[in-house]
Amino acid sequence: MQPRLKHYCENCRKATWVSRKEIILEEISKIAITILVTVAILTILAYTYGNDIIKPEKKEPTWNNLFENQTELIIDGFNEKKALEIFNNSPCTKFSKANTTIFSNRTASDFVDGFTNGWGLYNSGISTIVIFEYAKDYDRTYCHEVGHSVYYKELDEKLRDKWKQYYSDTLRFTTRQSKDNPSEYFAEYFACYFDVDCMAHNDNIQREEWLFIRDIVENE
């Protein structure tokens, strides 16, 4: 680092030089200013765009935060229309022991991703049925969920025990899902009862179970 000329006096022909110390101080202050300006720019950028860049946390999929959003779900035009159509035409509607039926849109299926891969849901605690928009068979799904509501709200302890016995004794399940537990076994039978195709072509329908369902439906 060579000391450079600071001032040259033409009259006295005397040169003064910038000292090394001064040069070093100059360099340090240049670096300091660069750092300060960079930090300031980054701070301004972070304040301006920070919120857009930070990805919102995905809510834990629980029933509570699904229903926090139910206003959003029921205002969806397609779902509301479709829901009413199914609700009005389904032979199962009058047996439903659930207060609300929500046909959820895609937002809702985001919420419940991770705790279901089914087409519908029934929650006995809040007596609510949810049918997902992506369900391939709305009528069948709706009757299945109504079946759950009947199982939990209509059957008394004695009848449920009887049904549990059928479930333990059977070797013939109407569907793969009906193997899961007595409630699924019931919901699948219930849905099949209202489905002409299922009644005509399912070889695993058993008389006792069919009579059990028929008694409930007929006595309603």
Ligand SMILES: [Zn+2]
């Ligand atoms: Zn089910």
